[in-house]
Amino acid sequence: MSSTPTPQPAPRKRRARGSISAAEILEGAYELASEESLEALSMPRLAQRLDVGVTSIYWYFRSKDELLDTLAERAMAEFDRRIEIPDDLPWDEYLSSYFRHHRRLYREHELLCDLIVLRSPGTPEAIRLAAERIDRVLQVLVRAGFPPEAAMNAYATLSVFTRGSAALARIADDGATVPDVPAGPFEEAPRLRVLSQLDRPRPLVMTGDEEFEFGLETVLRGLRAQLRELPADEPCVRAAREQAAAEDAAAAR
Amino acid sequence: MSSTPTPQPAPRKRRARGSISAAEILEGAYELASEESLEALSMPRLAQRLDVGVTSIYWYFRSKDELLDTLAERAMAEFDRRIEIPDDLPWDEYLSSYFRHHRRLYREHELLCDLIVLRSPGTPEAIRLAAERIDRVLQVLVRAGFPPEAAMNAYATLSVFTRGSAALARIADDGATVPDVPAGPFEEAPRLRVLSQLDRPRPLVMTGDEEFEFGLETVLRGLRAQLRELPADEPCVRAAREQAAAEDAAAAR
DNA sequence: ACCTGAACACCGTTCAAGT
């Protein structure tokens, strides 16, 4: 009966010296987070999964935050890999395709959203990746005639809208039930004159597909108007028009 | 020397029966959070501040989440109190004034932002407040000629943009330093053709004032275009035009 | 009916070892 002196949770055996690596930890962390959630990723649970002492992780990453930063960098690279927009679209179709893709990715891969949108970009490498991706889009806009500042503002508008939509959606479904704006006529709140006329109740977060499409189209409409109104002696505008003329000439030949 | 048998952290005296109230707890929580931050608000620290046993709080609120929901309701009411937009502005100026106010409030009162934007609305009362506020704006849009669905989508676009901007800004300054997109010509990344031409480096979060103003104006531009294009036999459009004609006639008299 | 401390199961992180 009393032959086994250690009925404790099994005192794990010591691992060999080179038996863990930063890459392995990262891999395990990413898997754990994508199987469950980023919230469920804790140092003890990660250690358990890797069959390693908790403190061993701290030899490779100074803190959990550093680990998450590196994880976010990974996510950023995967994100980049998945976003491939044909380069020859007109600027407005290019933009809507680009940001629609963003949104789809964020909705389908909650982990990517949590790492990229819900955390500020940490490592220099992640920043570099983001900057290069953004610049590629800006080049399309500049080629279409937008001055650099306007192109940057246009990108910012759609980026904040898209990331905002994704972030608010994530925050909302942490709180399980999305409350609806009450629709239809009812007595308790007779003041909802317009909301009660809607064809269907709208979740208060307002991050649905219809809202996103409407917003995207509205911003593009506004950008088209702005592009038309640019003075013709803007260097970018001139360059873009000369470019277009040259292409027309080439096509005519 | 050994006369005091309890050098412990002072075993607080038992409080009288009616000596705490839900309101008092809420007040203390709000103060603690606004003096430090929502993150700093923990049940033990709150109890300490109120000079109450930690567990006593649980008699009034089933959980911390429930307490935060009630706190958010409070924040919502204060938010409403502070937003007062003159009702007689043209619809587009009304909208820009309304959402500019929102943004200002969120930036100045980080606690309000954390409670309202970074948490989904919890209590029915908070939802009611939000719905009534939204409906008032929708009425302005409908009066201007937007059909209810379009008015709702217009609101959603600007709301997501504004809340998104505030939320992303909050998330970013949790991570202390906002990294800049490198600007100016430099060798390591010769591919940043447009970003390097900007007059100044832009933080990657893109939640600055200039970006917000640009986005707001762009959306309004898009909405104006959409309003112009509405078919003249839309009931809302007809109603709005008849209304305008009546006002003109009244003014002419 | 209201207030309480002790205790539980979790965190992230540090320290002082072991090999």
Next chain:
DNA sequence: ACCTGAACACCGTTCAAGT
């Protein structure tokens, strides 16, 4: 150089009392 458990200071929450 790498891996480790014990320990610390925090959480939110529950339980079994006290008055």
